[in-house]
Amino acid sequence: MIKESELILNPDGSIYHLNLRPEQVADTIILVGDPNRVPRVSAYFDTIEFSTQKREFCTHTGTYKGKRLTALSTGIGPDNIDIVINELDALFNIDLHTRKPKEQLTSLNIVRFGTSGSLQADIPVDSFVLSSHGLGMDNMLHAYKDAPNVREIAMEEAFMAHTQWNTDKGRPYIVGCGETLKQQLLTDKVFEGITGTAPGFYGPQGRMLRLPVQDPTLNDKLHSFNYKGYRMTNLEMETSAIYGLSKLLGHQAVSLNAIIANRAAGTFTKDTKKVVENLIVYGLEQLAKK
Numbered sequence: 537m538i539k540e541s542e543l544i545l546n547p548d549g550s551i552y553h554l555n556l557r558p559e560q561v562a563d564t565i566i567l568v569g570d571p572n573r574v575p576r577v578s579a580y581f582d583t584i585e586f587s588t589q590k591r592e593f594c595t596h597t598g599t600y601k602g603k604r605l606t607a608l609s610t611g612i613g614p615d616n617i618d619i620v621i622n623e624l625d626a627l628f629n630i631d632l633h634t635r636k637p638k639e640q641l642t643s644l645n646i647v648r649f650g651t652s653g654s655l656q657a658d659i660p661v662d663s664f665v666l667s668s669h670g671l672g673m674d675n676m677l678h679a680y681k682d683a684p685n686v687r688e689i690a691m692e693e694a695f696m697a698h699t700q701w702n703t704d705k706g707r708p709y710i711v712g713c714g715e716t717l718k719q720q721l722l723t724d725k726v727f728e729g730i731t732g733t734a735p736g737f738y739g740p741q742g743r744m745l746r747l748p749v750q751d752p753t754l755n756d757k758l759h760s761f762n763y764k765g766y767r768m769t770n771l772e773m774e775t776s777a778i779y780g781l782s783k784l785l786g787h788q789a790v791s792l793n794a795i796i797a798n799r800a801a802g803t804f805t806k807d808t809k810k811v812v813e814n815l816i817v818y819g820l821e822q823l824a825k826k
């Protein structure tokens with residue numbers, strides 16, 4: 537039995553941070569960073585059966601073309617993803633009354649609709665990227681004993697050698713996407729590649745305002761990293777943690793990102809709203825396909 541201090545429930549029986557009860561969540565979940573993006577996703581739903589918000593975690597559940605979906609915001613960063621994926625999994629795979637893991641486990645489909653910066657000049661602003669892998673520079677996954685079982689260790693070694701990685705920043709980890717879900721979401725409208733997940737927006741992604749970064753050449757090395765035909769396409773702040781925890785818990789996860797900045801070219805989209813809207817429409821259509 538999992539103790540009250542470890543699996544925290546609110547007085548109404550909902551799980552602590554997400555403020556959700558099991559019946560309020562679909563088994564296909566769209567994760568977005570920005571809470572304001574949730575109503576933009578659910579605006580396309582046929583109906584909204586449930587909505588709630590606690591802190592940065594805003595949730596709308598409904599149907600799109602008859603398919604039951606939940607849109608849920610995570611806020612920014614891999615630390616929040618630890619909360620979101622663990623609590624979502626608990627809603628399906630732990631009996632909240634007996635506080636014991638269920639014998640029959642449910643595998644969820646988890647799709648991120650995010651925004652991101654491209655590392656490649658030929659992946660322009662306003663395009664979409666599907667992450668073949670999440671490359672975590674955030675260390676979150678190392679807290680879990682079985683993490684080595686889902687990590688691409690040889691690829692990690694190649695990455696550390698290529699970038700002459702400074703281990704003061706921890707060890708990067710790499711996890712692949714959910715292959716079944718990828719078949720549904722990847723088309724010729726989408727670039728595919730390795731997504732780097734950083735534990736911050738400025739220094740950890742090589743942005744210098746007033747503080748020098750530990751390795752000013754890192755983004756060039758990310759740009760030129762290539763492992764068995766996979767190159768690094770983009771940088772953001774959630775995908776590696778989503779992929780790592782999903783794989784450990786037996787869920788399918790895919791991250792789709794709208795490219796709003798091109799770090800190689802130094803450009804930024806003229807219309808963030810439009811490219812995000814386009815990604816929402818694309819992702820929903822693909823998810824509704826049988």
Ligand code: R1P
Binds near residue numbers: 612613651
């Ligand atoms: C940084 O501005 C935030 O935007 C990106 C990053 O991953 C980070 O969360 O994604 P979202 O727009 O989905 O939040």
